[in-house]
Amino acid sequence: MVRHMENNQPELDAVFHALSDPTRRAVVQRLTQGEATVSELHAPFDMGLPSFMKHLGVLENAGLLGSAKAGRVRTCTLNPDRLNAAERWFEEQRAFWQGRYDQLDGLLASLKGETDET
């Protein structure tokens, strides 16, 4: 197979992997609104801090997330450069298909006469 790889391909895969998880996507979403401390990021999640820190580690290894420590507070920021055109396109496609299939759920429900809407 002939390959025409870009130099950043392994990094791209790391970004895809990082964005494949709903918790990590939620963290990225939060960080698009601005920087946040680890405890602020952790607050919405019903999971232990060690597990959550592993998710942050995946994002950091993928280059999506940067962090800086001031005293006992670690603040995280998003590296938007890493969300380049390809990643954004794939993320949009993912959301596109989700929206499409959510509508199909609704259509199937109405076809089955099971819709709650009156």
Place this chain on the structure above:
Amino acid sequence: MRHDPAYRFLADAQSGTIRIRRSFAAPRQMVWDCHTRADLLDQWFAPKPLTTKTAAMDFREGGQWHHAMVAPDGTEYWGIVRFDTINPIDGYTTTDFFSDAGGARNTALPSSTWDVRFEDTETGTRVSTLIAYASPEDLRTVIDMGMEEGMTATLEKLDELLARLTA
């Protein structure tokens, strides 16, 4: 937060493929109909706020579905799905082209092949789709075009999309 384990979306930029798997709480025949009848496709194929408009549907091997996704501002994104093989109600394969409103395929732009399969599950039907571009370059062309046409997300739009994904 809600996570739907029935939904899987895997993109591989290296091979230019996208795999999507989703389960539905409905019998296979009904899910099949929703994928292969224009009156039903029009009701779900383009996600909000887009709507679907069928110009012509000829569901047979060698036939095609000529349709548009219509944006709220009226912009129409036309495409043609050519049905290559059909095995009711197990699956079908198609080739997906960009087109114009008149039904002329745009052969300057990359096409993709789709392999769509339907399986019974304990609670309904699972649909697996494999979308393949001829090369990573073809996929890159589509991505770049999407950016130029403004169909893809800015970072702010991504924010909304991620919000929907994780809601």
